[in-house]
Amino acid sequence: MKRLVPFFFAVILGMLAQTGxxxxxxxxxxxGDRAGTIDTLSKDEVTYVDVQKAARKLGANVVxxxxxxxxxxxxxxxxxxxxxxxxxxxxxGQPTQLxxxxxxxxxxxxxxxxxxxxxSFQQAVSxxxxxxxxxxxxxxxxxxxxxxxxxxxxxxxxxxxxxxxILWRASQPNGHTVEVVFPDFVVKRDENLRLKTDxxxxxxxxxxxxxxxxxxxxxxxxxxxxxxxxDKRLLFRVxxxxxxxxxxxxxxxxxxxxxxxxxxxxxxxxxxxxxxVLDEEVDDGFEEMEVPAGAVISAKQGPVIxxxxxxxxxxxxxxxxxxxxxxxxxxxxxxxxxxxxxxxxAVRVRVREKDINLAVAKELTELLKKNGxxxxxxxxxxxxxxxxxRSKMSNKFKADLFVSVHANAARNRTAHGFEVYFRSEKATDxxxxxxxxxxxxxMQYEEVHYNFVEALLQSLAKNEYVNESSKLAGYVxxxxxxxxxxxxxxxxxxxxxxxxxxLKGVQSPAILVELGYLSNQADRERLVQKAVQKKMAxxxxxxxxxxxxxEGWIN
Numbered sequence: 001m002k003r004l005v006p007f008f009f010a011v012i013l014g015m016l017a018q019t020g021x022x023x024x025x026x027x028x029x030x031x032g033d034r035a036g037t038i039d040t041l042s043k044d045e046v047t048y049v050d051v052q053k054a055a056r057k058l059g060a061n062v063v064x065x066x067x068x069x070x071x072x073x074x075x076x077x078x079x080x081x082x083x084x085x086x087x088x089x090x091x092x093g094q095p096t097q098l099x100x101x102x103x104x105x106x107x108x109x110x111x112x113x114x115x116x117x118x119x120s121f122q123q124a125v126s127x128x129x130x131x132x133x134x135x136x137x138x139x140x141x142x143x144x145x146x147x148x149x150x151x152x153x154x155x156x157x158x159x160x161x162x163x164x165x166i167l168w169r170a171s172q173p174n175g176h177t178v179e180v181v182f183p184d185f186v187v188k189r190d191e192n193l194r195l196k197t198d199x200x201x202x203x204x205x206x207x208x209x210x211x212x213x214x215x216x217x218x219x220x221x222x223x224x225x226x227x228x229x230x231d232k233r234l235l236f237r238v239x240x241x242x243x244x245x246x247x248x249x250x251x252x253x254x255x256x257x258x259x260x261x262x263x264x265x266x267x268x269x270x271x272x273x274x275x276x277v278l279d280e281e282v283d284d285g286f287e288e289m290e291v292p293a294g295a296v297i298s299a300k301q302g303p304v305i306x307x308x309x310x311x312x313x314x315x316x317x318x319x320x321x322x323x324x325x326x327x328x329x330x331x332x333x334x335x336x337x338x339x340x341x342x343x344x345x346a347v348r349v350r351v352r353e354k355d356i357n358l359a360v361a362k363e364l365t366e367l368l369k370k371n372g373x374x375x376x377x378x379x380x381x382x383x384x385x386x387x388x389x390r391s392k393m394s395n396k397f398k399a400d401l402f403v404s405v406h407a408n409a410a411r412n413r414t415a416h417g418f419e420v421y422f423r424s425e426k427a428t429d430x431x432x433x434x435x436x437x438x439x440x441x442x443m444q445y446e447e448v449h450y451n452f453v454e455a456l457l458q459s460l461a462k463n464e465y466v467n468e469s470s471k472l473a474g475y476v477x478x479x480x481x482x483x484x485x486x487x488x489x490x491x492x493x494x495x496x497x498x499x500x501x502x503l504k505g506v507q508s509p510a511i512l513v514e515l516g517y518l519s520n521q522a523d524r525e526r527l528v529q530k531a532v533q534k535k536m537a538x539x540x541x542x543x544x545x546x547x548x549x550x551e552g553w554i555n
Contacts, residue, residue: 022043030127030138036057039108058127059125061073066107068083075124078121089102122141139189145189156198160234165231168180168234175400176508178225185211187205199240217465222238223239225239330374333401334394335364335375336377339357340383351527351528361377364537376393401508402509406513415520416516419495420480421511465509469509469511476544478543480536482542488532
């Protein structure tokens, strides 16, 4: 059968050559994502595309009538009927002409690519479609888009354009995250950008029910941020020091934020602690964007806004002003003892997980407080707290880190050892998924039904913190391994990812530690010991301390 495939294509190419066609493949991109390829033909300077495949990918319905060599393409309020070898076709019941006759190759019909650029077709499928010569691109019907990412030695900028005057409001939920909401605007495409500059670590632009939303995770030197808008143009700027405005306004349009001073040693390489763990690749949906000083990454062709001192001079229109109080100077940490009250968690030989979790969490909290961190616990006694309320408590506290303390259990009694998780929709493996399912069972005790809409909105923020959460997990794992006296094994696979509901919606880096397996006799006998609990808390604290030091919170 394999030998027939090249023969088949040779026949097709031969037939096309005899009729004067050239055949190629074009990329099909929807909302910036690759949606496959489509076959194209070229003849007499007209480009044709496979109407059946292209129309279906773009969201239309397609019916093929093989005997009559006709194809019907339909969408709400739109119907087109094509016939092979004819440039005439019916569009919403009216005779219309294509730029070239429909081409038939075997059982497929090819129509001029111009058909998909018709405003009526784009409106019917709710997409804005363009042809680049090598790709058919479709975007949602939008009025707002990111156009550039610019980095200099003084700052990092994100530039945005709109089709109407930009309105916005900005806030900073914690020391490292800025959120800018553009009410009722529709963004061209959702983007996740890891810029890795000193000022801006990563950013995302997404469509939410409230409008387009920019979320930015500040870099080590990202001490000041401003939003400057001017009619249909907006700049989000992050720097170490205040900079002269580029989009000069009659009123102060900036929303600047003082952040903690950066220690001298904050530029040490993060991977030095343990490259095998901290450099592990994580599929978090971010697009890598290395932005060297002076470089410009453009989302479309057009003029580029340069850095301060290089270009100014644009007319001004008013935009809303946002003022925010200064961010706290000390790192805030929410410590979450897993389970509690009517939810005992795992129970083995009268040992209850909720008790182990609370004991270790209290030890950890004391260590953090003694060393200058601001700390809160989701619970300090044996009470039940719904999983969704724990993330809300953390966000209300404006926590910079969220650490949930648990103990594991499995049917396999040989399973053992310490593990630390960060949240991802996709689990590392089946065992990680099982662990998440076990911890998520606490939802059965919640008296308020699971709010899917709220959970969906919360989950939109998860990607911003995946990378930082994985770093924190790596530091904690390494510190536990170095901590003597626990007797709990640490494996190379100790850092894992899974979909833990308690981590969902937390607006900061967040991890869930599994101290050991209560289902394993050796682990269980160690975890009930007060001395081991203190050692485990010390190891977790050391990891948090190392992370905070590398990120510039402490010297």
